[in-house]
Amino acid sequence: MKKINVIALLLFLAAVVAIFFFVDSPTTRGFQTKVMNILSPFIRAGAVTETEVKHAVESPLDPGELRRENERLQQKVAQLSIIAEKYNSVLDENNKFRTLLNYRQQTPLKLTAARVLRRSASNWWTTLIIDKGSLDGVGTDCPVITESGLVGKTGKVALNTAEVMLLTDEECRVSARVQGTQIKGILSGERGDLEVRSDLRLRFIDRMAKIEPGAKIYSTGDGGVFPAELFLGKVKSIQMRDVAAEAVVEPPMDFSLIEDVFIVQLETGGP
């Protein structure tokens, strides 16, 4: 082997060792954020192109049907606005009573609406890219929800985009409990989302616990990442493992069809 090749190999190995052992997590996160910021315009442009191509390929819809659909949706919006108004006034009243009774005020949730740009191009991690980023106040590890339940949590955040690690990913773990019981465990997905429609797994539950199929699973709020009472899915079956039992849980939604989400920003509530 030539001397220059040996030197190159040694330098390469030294650089790899330096990355493995001397680059700490914040520095790595900094690099990842910078790369996301650089690639963010490409991600957005890629998503727009993909959508345009999809629309061009899809058969055109009947304009009359679209108009009727639009009218139906406008009526629905008006109806929901009234309900939201009533809900807000009830919430205000509720908070006022809590303060009067000197209860610890419930932590309010600040929701930021975001649109799903596309599914991320990662190999083994099930992630989505959304159109809100740090400029919109989105941070890392913010829970992401829809009206059907928990979607996941934010991961890498760029200025105008953010990556959402889905609930179906093995690395997205949620402290969960079975509705109406004290049975708790950790809910997570399967590796790589390589099934047709991945189920979730509620792990580390007591072997003696009695859980009926169809029981609803909610977040406990214990982990500090996800707020309590978020719907996570329904139990399909129970499997006994060596040390603990494991429940197979049907996810709250089909994650491939999600278009709009809400990012939850936890605010510290007053006394």
Add this chain to the structure above:
Amino acid sequence: MSIFYYIAVWVLLAFSFGAQEFLPAIEFAHQARVLLPPVLFFCSSLSVSFPVMLIFAFFTGFVWDARHLPYRPDKVKFSDTSEMAMNGHAEKREHSRGNLPPGYSIVLFGALGTVMQGIRPLFKRGRWELPVVMVGVATFVWLLIEYLLMSFLRSRFYFPEGLWTKITTDALLAMLAAPLLLYCLHSIARVLRFEARSEGLTLRFHGS
């Protein structure tokens, strides 16, 4: 003129990360797609010298990990009954050791690029058959090692059918893209009057 060729390939590699975001995925093959930066790296490994290949491996691996590896997730606390039942496991999970460390792709690309260097003489002769097959094999091996590493770190080996569909489709797509990329590299080499020397690591090739 070697330096201009190396710079041109490096610019192409950098650009491929942006182009990757435009490439669609195949839904029924579990989001398989052309993995442009790695495929371009494997192709370019055939044309450059060993030290330059290592520099490209470092660059490609570093940016790939920065783009695709998730942040290390924050810990999730266990409580009450679950903690009592699984105390040992809870501790492990809290430190989240299941994630691949940033930089692992650099090692994989460096190792696979070294294997690709063995067929550099074929690039010089303009042959594409074996290089294309090798690009597919390298992609397959890279993805499989990545998955095995992840399984090892998460202490659970799990091989669903979809895994093989995804990896094989990725490798086949890489083989489809490889002739085009090799043609591009050949064209750039011709324009910049770059002659791919074929000293390899130990072999010397004297054919034309």
